[in-house]
Amino acid sequence: MNFRHSPILIFLCIINFITAQESSNQYIPNNLDSLKVYLKRINNNHIEKINGSLSSKIKKAYKNRDGKVLESIEDSTYIFNSKIKKDLNLVLEHIYESNPNINPTDFSFFIKNSIVPNAACYGDGMFEINLGLFTQLESNDELAFIICHEIAHKLLEHSLKGITKRVALINSKETKKKVREIKRKRYGQTRAALSVIDELSIDILDYSKEVEAEADSLGFVMFSKTRYSKPAALYALEKLKRVDEMVFHHDIKIDSVFDFKSYPFKSYWLKETTSLFDTSEKINDFSLVSDTLKTHPEIEFRVNKLIKDYNVIREENKLKTIDYKYQDLKHVSNMQSIQFAFDLKFLDLALYQLIEKYNHKKISSEYYYSKMVELLYLTYQAKKAHELGKYVPQKNGFSDEKQLNTIRLFLNNLELNEVKKIGLAFCELIKNKKIDTHNLSEIIEFFKSINN
Amino acid sequence: MRKFLTLICLSIISFSLNAQEKTLKEITSLKMKNIGALMDKNNDVDGYYFYYEVDKLKKGKREYAIKMLDNNLNDIATKSYIDEKNTILADSKFNNQALMFTMINVKERQYKLVSFDKKGERGKDVLIDVNKKEMKWLNLMVKTGNFNMLLPVDNKGFLFNYVKNNEKLGYGLKYIATDGGTTWDYNSPEDSEEILAINPIEVNEKVIVALEASRKSLFSQTIKFKVLVIDIETGKLLFEKEFDRENNPRLITNAFLSNENEVVLLGEYYKKGDNIIKAKSLGIFAQINNLDGKVISDNKVSWEDKIDKMMPTGLDGKDSNRGYVYFHDIVRTQKGTYYCIGEKYRKTASGAGIASLALGGSGSATQLTITDAMVFEFNNNFDLNNIEVFKKGKSRAPSLIDFGSPQLNAHALKAFGAFDYEFTQIDTDRDRFYANFIDYERLKGEKNKLAFKTIMYNEGKLSEDKIYLEKDSKKIELRVLPAKLGHVMLMEYNKKEKTLDIHLEKLNI
Structure with missing residues (x-):
């Protein structure tokens, strides 16, 4: 057997293993127990290779992390969707084929239920990609670059080096001495401890910034061996920059969405309460410098570095070309991104996505109207049980996410009898728009009955 | 609730990996001292505070942290506060211009009123020296639940109410302006021969309405009530109105100021000569006064002539007797209608108490049995429109004094939280x-x-x-x-x- 193909075969075996997990509940795979065994195995394989003076502490950190991942799976953090997985695997397969030096034996990619466009490498071979990444990107080319970036993290052992650095920092003679001194202090122990934590955190964050640029470089080297368009690396990063500033930036115009002839929008649904302080930032006499630092370097710096180091040239004319293969994946991800918000009762995220995706024609009007009625029904039930606040937080004046804040204000300000009336008004709207209400008959009957 | 809350520790760091991190985490894990809501005079919550000790400092000092959440539960500020060991955060209010905290320094015997403006900047502290007895009495007054230690005056300032140890116990009412106005004190006479206490119950941008209670001695069962109306700008008394036992005994439950700056007093009225804390009231009243103290109207609704006739029959058809109603609050709506919110109660024999007494133990042979919530609706002329009963399970509280009237016991038990309200x-x-x-x-x-x-x-x-x-x-x-x-x-x-x-x-x- 050709060495070049053996990792691919192993990879394909893993794909079969992971995709076989899909079940009626897309959040908990049928073969959860064997998946746990698999994750434990790759974690152990990774741990076994760790040696050196601090190895026991580093191993402990990885074991803790493994435990948390397993808990997350049980908490419906991930989605096991065959369509997304299949499309993702095609991209992975091509990356591995183009880069035979990659050994994906212990690699496994999980799809996380999160609207935030992000991906992560856990170090032991586990990777996660947020649904939000699929929905924000525009092509397999862009997705391939992000994947190459994450694989680069693994090949460069950034996770292991990061944990090693952290463990070494914390166990250094200097830190131990500082901790001893703090313990001996009669006065001001907490402030002194906070100062040490701050110093340690700054060092750790500095390292985190360095490695992102490194992963971009190696990631681009791997990416450039694929058939994918090179400038896509820049476009992918730039899309992340846009969302880095604000994920929920679409003007949802809630006052027009919920303005009905039979029940007009009420301005007090968006009424805010007086705040204790007039400040745009949190006031904190105990704030740490490290709290203000970012984990990633500025995207602009990363884009310029790629252009400079690899002479990447933009192909503006190709920007308008639609990657139809990717659009399928994007469509499923869009639908799944809405669905997980419904399933986990994150009604604010569900509402934002419904309006945004409908306005951008990412979902059909039939889907939009039927899901909106379902959302109103769930809002009614959650309010009735005094549980809405568990799933939809109140508005946060310090958040940059103005649109999400507006939705939160709206949902939380609504009274039960107002949801009841909005629900009925929406059902009437659907009737007028001649939407197929076959699957909604129970909810429509419900709103009719409570309005009688 | 308090027991439950002390279990919760706040931690500044969230990771724990090994000995060093564990030590750092332990050092920076802070035990909360108390938690409270920042409520205005309408009991609307403006935010919440968490008060915890951060560090031990030299010379017996401590660094505390006051973490504040807004009324949407968002963490908005954490302020450092340095004071003596065992400094208590006793109360906190917000007046739309500033936040004020009442700190009680037990060691230095001092009240410190600490304020933060809307930018989070700390204002000049207001210090009030007190003695041990005054602190003890303030504590007791607060425990009764009918005492406003700190009252916000929206967009103007704060009123601080405290006990003063004069010849007999008296009071001090300090106004602290936050709008650049004058700060003043209104204190009870130092040579008063009666024990005096004050409770500011309503305030607007012009006046304060306060209830002054007086009694000859601590054991005296006769209390006189006066309504004082004080100018907010100057601290000068505009008028006072006494409802004395001999001529016009009344219990003021609530007061509010109308848009026309009329003082509306609400409560129960009694027979001439009746002691309001012992006797059964004759009915409910609403009295409207202008700012000169002149009575504009005084409407009364009698239990016997009106209320009893409108009292709804119980669900079982038997419970038509009203027993007694303890009124907790009276609210006037914008339409001018009044709603009196109360709970029905009776004095009943206590089986457990009797058995305990028979066995030579201690206890009460009687108890108060508290049942349904009741809401009385009056129109703007104070005519009774309706009585609504809201079913509620029975609560029982042993009488504090077996030979006392149900009313006396109800007043006393209210302070111990016996009612469900x-x-x-x-x-x-x-x-x-x-x-x-x-x-x-x-x-x-x-x-x-x-x-x-x-x-x-x-x-x-x-x-x-x-x-x-x-x-x-x-x-x-x-x-x-x-x-x-x-x-x-x-x-x-x-x-x-x-x-x-x-x-x-x-x-x-």
């Missing part, structure tokens, strides 16, 4: 009110359940909402705390996982 929030913008009770529901064929019940007034109608405080899962402890208007704060403590989930929920109208 919690508080009433008033939403003047939307002309609503929310009266809250805790009820132990006895359910047929089901396990009894503790419920938080709210009687709401909206658009001329009363309705009820309830939240059961017991979950099916025994590992969850549920508590309800006051929140912004029309909401409650639910605290769900998972005993097994030691996690706390706090969320706001709107009451369902």
